[in-house]
Amino acid sequence: MTDSTWTNENDLMLNKPPQRIWQIVAVVVVLVATISFVLYNALQSGGTQLYLTVNEYMADEARLATRDVRVSGWVVGETIEYTQISADQSRLEFDIVDDLQNPTRRLHIVAYNEPKPDLLQNQAQALVEGRAGEPGTFVANKDGLLLKCPTRYEGEETILNEG
Amino acid sequence: MFADLGHAAIRISLLFAIFTAVGSLIGIAVGRRDRARARLWIESARNATLVTFPLLLIACAIMVAALLRNDFSIEYVRQVTTINTPTFLKVTSLWGGQAGSLLLWNVLLAGFLAAAWLRKSDERELMPYALLVGSFTQIFFLYLTSFPEDPFARAAFVAADGNGLSPLLRHPLMILHPPMLYLGYTGFVVPFTFAIAALMTGRLDDGWIRITRRWTLAAWLFLSLGLILGGRWAYDVLGWGGYWAWDPVENVAFIPWLTGTAFLHSVMIQEKRGMFKMWNIVLIIATYLLVIYGTLIVRTGLLQSVHAFAKSDIQWVFFGFMSGMLIFSTFWATWRASALRSQNYLRSLLSREAAFLFNNFIIVAISLIVFVFTNFTLLSEFFVGQEYGVGPETYNMATGPLFALLLVLMGVAPLTMWYRSSLRSLGRQSLWPALVALVIVLGLLVWGIRSWGALVGFWIVIFSVILTLLEFVRAARARVRRSGEGWLSALRQLFVRNQRRYGGYLIHLGVLVMAFGIIGTEFFQVDRQVFLNIGDRATLNNYTIEFRGTRFYQELDVSVAEAEVLVYDQSGRLLTTLYPHTNIFQDGQGMTIPDARSNLIEDFYMILVNWEGVSETGATIRMYLNPLINWVWLGGLVFIVGTLIAAWPDPLDEKIAAAEQKRFSLAIGD
Numbered sequence: 001m002t003d004s005t006w007t008n009e010n011d012l013m014l015n016k017p018p019q020r021i022w023q024i025v026a027v028v029v030v031l032v033a034t035i036s037f038v039l040y041n042a043l044q045s046g047g048t049q050l051y052l053t054v055n056e057y058m059a060d061e062a063r064l065a066t067r068d069v070r071v072s073g074w075v076v077g078e079t080i081e082y083t084q085i086s087a088d089q090s091r092l093e094f095d096i097v098d099d100l101q102n103p104t105r106r107l108h109i110v111a112y113n114e115p116k117p118d119l120l121q122n123q124a125q126a127l128v129e130g131r132a133g134e135p136g137t138f139v140a141n142k143d144g145l146l147l148k149c150p151t152r153y154e155g156e157e158t159i160l161n162e163g
Numbered sequence: 164m165f166a167d168l169g170h171a172a173i174r175i176s177l178l179f180a181i182f183t184a185v186g187s188l189i190g191i192a193v194g195r196r197d198r199a200r201a202r203l204w205i206e207s208a209r210n211a212t213l214v215t216f217p218l219l220l221i222a223c224a225i226m227v228a229a230l231l232r233n234d235f236s237i238e239y240v241r242q243v244t245t246i247n248t249p250t251f252l253k254v255t256s257l258w259g260g261q262a263g264s265l266l267l268w269n270v271l272l273a274g275f276l277a278a279a280w281l282r283k284s285d286e287r288e289l290m291p292y293a294l295l296v297g298s299f300t301q302i303f304f305l306y307l308t309s310f311p312e313d314p315f316a317r318a319a320f321v322a323a324d325g326n327g328l329s330p331l332l333r334h335p336l337m338i339l340h341p342p343m344l345y346l347g348y349t350g351f352v353v354p355f356t357f358a359i360a361a362l363m364t365g366r367l368d369d370g371w372i373r374i375t376r377r378w379t380l381a382a383w384l385f386l387s388l389g390l391i392l393g394g395r396w397a398y399d400v401l402g403w404g405g406y407w408a409w410d411p412v413e414n415v416a417f418i419p420w421l422t423g424t425a426f427l428h429s430v431m432i433q434e435k436r437g438m439f440k441m442w443n444i445v446l447i448i449a450t451y452l453l454v455i456y457g458t459l460i461v462r463t464g465l466l467q468s469v470h471a472f473a474k475s476d477i478q479w480v481f482f483g484f485m486s487g488m489l490i491f492s493t494f495w496a497t498w499r500a501s502a503l504r505s506q507n508y509l510r511s512l513l514s515r516e517a518a519f520l521f522n523n524f525i526i527v528a529i530s531l532i533v534f535v536f537t538n539f540t541l542l543s544e545f546f547v548g549q550e551y552g553v554g555p556e557t558y559n560m561a562t563g564p565l566f567a568l569l570l571v572l573m574g575v576a577p578l579t580m581w582y583r584s585s586l587r588s589l590g591r592q593s594l595w596p597a598l599v600a601l602v603i604v605l606g607l608l609v610w611g612i613r614s615w616g617a618l619v620g621f622w623i624v625i626f627s628v629i630l631t632l633l634e635f636v637r638a639a640r641a642r643v644r645r646s647g648e649g650w651l652s653a654l655r656q657l658f659v660r661n662q663r664r665y666g667g668y669l670i671h672l673g674v675l676v677m678a679f680g681i682i683g684t685e686f687f688q689v690d691r692q693v694f695l696n697i698g699d700r701a702t703l704n705n706y707t708i709e710f711r712g713t714r715f716y717q718e719l720d721v722s723v724a725e726a727e728v729l730v731y732d733q734s735g736r737l738l739t740t741l742y743p744h745t746n747i748f749q750d751g752q753g754m755t756i757p758d759a760r761s762n763l764i765e766d767f768y769m770i771l772v773n774w775e776g777v778s779e780t781g782a783t784i785r786m787y788l789n790p791l792i793n794w795v796w797l798g799g800l801v802f803i804v805g806t807l808i809a810a811w812p813d814p815l816d817e818k819i820a821a822a823e824q825k826r827f828s829l830a831i832g833d
Contacts, residue, residue: 024509024512027512028524031521031524031525031528035528035532035565038560038561038564038565039532039561041560041561042557042558042560042561043553043557043561045557045560046553046554046556046557046558046559046560046561047554047557048539048543048551048552048553048557049551049552049553049554050549050550050551050552051540051550051551051552052550070552084694084783086694087693087694087695087699087701088691088692088693088694090692090694090772090783113692115402115403115692115755115770115772115783115785116772118330118331118402118752118753118754118755119331119752121751121752129554143403
């Protein structure tokens with residue numbers, strides 16, 4: 001493409017803008033409307049997900065029974081269990097709590113056919129996306145197990161104090 | 164002793180950074196009355212910045228020495244290394260944790276600023292102001308490293324051994340990924356400082372853009388590399404068969420990349436047509452603030468993320484600094500608003516400048532959407548009192564159509580002319596590429612592809628690839644006809660003569676190739692998890708695997724559980740043997756290492772699932788079929804080569820800049 005840079009910029013500055021502002025406004029309005037629609041559609045179809053702690057979830061378990069939510073908590077290492085049910089089915093289970101020092105309220109997490117995440121170990125922070133299963137259990141979605149680094153790597157003191 | 168030296172180096176750097184601010188301020192203040200004295204102050208301020216860099220390098224060297232010597236009297240060393248950590252990982256532990264990576268941030272920033280100020284002949288008028296603005300960021304980060312995030316802080320007790328780096332970070336890609344991101348982040352500080360300097364001096368021609376063009380491209384290149392390497396690391400290490408999860412920590416690096424991309428495009432309009440001056444200022448300010456915001460998110464764990472470092476209390480200091488810089492830059496942009504008026508107007512919606520405008524509009528819209536979604540938890544908590552998050556599906560649905568529009572524009576925009584193009588000419592040039600793309604897509608439909616989203620995506624990619632390739636062909640053909648040179652030489656000359664344009668088109672090609680790969684994996688990835696005893700077989704699409712057993716062995720400080728899996732095609736022909744394995748470190752932490760059969764059509768990717776349950780006779784294997792995934796990495800490579808070409812110093816450009824500088828100096832009687 002040839003750049004049409006032969007025109008004197010100063011001459012152009014003297015020209016009055018043609019009456020095309022409305023066209024530009026119309027295009028901008030269409031673009032804004034398109035983006036708003038895309039955004040609205042995405043939020044309607046893809047949806048948003050409620051983020052909860054273990055205590056918040058358990059306090060409202062009945063109401064949340066049919067909803068897809070994300071619960072975060074600390075993993076109780078001794079409860080991690082991996083069972084191969086059949087060749088094509090496996091079950092990964094563990095408990096999460098809000099307070100590792102005082103783990104009274106535990107939420108039992110069950111994940112079917114999910115690989116055991118490398119970071120799933122005692123005191124790791126788990127973010128589990130899923131929905132209520134049998135009473136007292138929370139079933140993770142496919143790819144819904146997200147694990148953060150265990151406390152020992154950094155900020156141990158900060159996190160334990162918060163816990 | 165070591166710790167004291169490190170402390171001293173950082174704090175002296177802080178003093179020098181403060182001196183840079185004060186010196187440049189005094190230089191500016193006395194400038195009008197006493198030029199000689201002003202020059203002395205400004206030179207001193209500049210020298211102080213130049214000294215900051217080697218001082219911080221010394222601090223880094225001291226930290227590396229402490230890591231190599233296992234000096235567990237330093238808390239940071241205790242956290243990130245162990246006696247048995249291999250030497251090269253000890254060195255890279257410098258950025259394996261919070262305080263160390265902030266030290267690296269500081270040294271890279273100081274390096275960028277020193278390199279920018281070394282070119283003192285560039286901009287004598289902007290220099291004092293740029294020095295002042297640059298020192299603000301340096302002072303802030305040096306304050307963090309000197310006080311709340313001191314890498315040389317003493318440990319409460321001298322431990323016999325350290326905690327060690329997370330195994331997930333002990334990977335070559337993860338070693339390169341953070342420095343690349345930091346180089347990208349810190350690199351964007353340079354164009355920001357010059358933009359604000361231009362606002363403060365009132366020199367609002369495109370001089371600041373010319374000076375910082377290459378810095379911006381370099382920063383953008385490093386940020387791109389950081390993002391690509393991060394994606395590849397996730398694919399190679401995390402074992403979920405993907406490379407991008409729309410996690411907040413990924414997003415906060417992606418958003419400034421997006422606004423930086425918009426900026427790189429819109430500055431061309433300012434250079435060519437004197438338009439979008441205010442917009443460019445807004446974009447570079449936004450990019451800078453987003454860089455600081457990204458650092459805040461990663462450093463403080465403010466948003467729930469799988470990547471974030473530990474929670475920290477430095478968020479208020481960050482917010483304070485960000486607010487300060489926002490107010491400061493907004494004040495100057497508003498103050499100079501009248502001087503930032505466009506010298507021209509948009510004459511037609513079918514013009515090159517309009518195409519750039521649409522490009523900017525779409526990129527900024529994507530940035531805004533990703534920003535809002537990333538911060539959805541904070542926003543929803545603020546507005547409705549409950550935390551809501553947004554999942555990857557929602558991100559894809561919202562940004563997918565906009566990315567598609569952008570890809571179309573990528574192909575069509577180069578066909579437009581400055582000032583005005585005709586619809587007829589655009590239609591004529593794009594008709595055949597559109598039809599060819601349609602024929603190919605119909606072929607895919609007949610072949611059995613039924614996903615409409617994927618078919619539309621493929622059509623867009625093929626259409627834009629053809630148009631982009633035609634740009635090269637047309638220009639090269641013109642050269643061949645005119646000068647009689649060969650095609651290869653003509654193509655080479657295109658890059659030599661107009662590296663920005665053709666480097667840019669190569670970047671577009673890279674993006675389109677990446678998009679091709681992304682469509683393949685997003686729409687057609689399949690997976691299966693299965694338990695197999697020795698000799699058992701399982702099938703996924705056209706592949707059949709046979710489990711041959713697991714072997715266990717020791718490798719340095721790692722215990723390895725490795726499966727042997729034969730891979731057959733549909734006809735029963737042995738294709739390859741894969742060895743997915745799990746490394747178990749001394750502390751019990753596991754690390755899944757996938758293995759894959761890779762080609763340009765697809766990756767047959769495999770992980771060993773339950774190492775605890777693995778026996779010599781059976782194991783659980785998870786298989787993924789990732790169609791076209793390698794086009795993502797191939798596109799990334801093309802993208803990087805294109806950026807390098809576009810950013811390569813152009814002697815002609817340097818001459819123009821020098822001539823302009825000389826003219827300006829003469830004009831002001833300097």
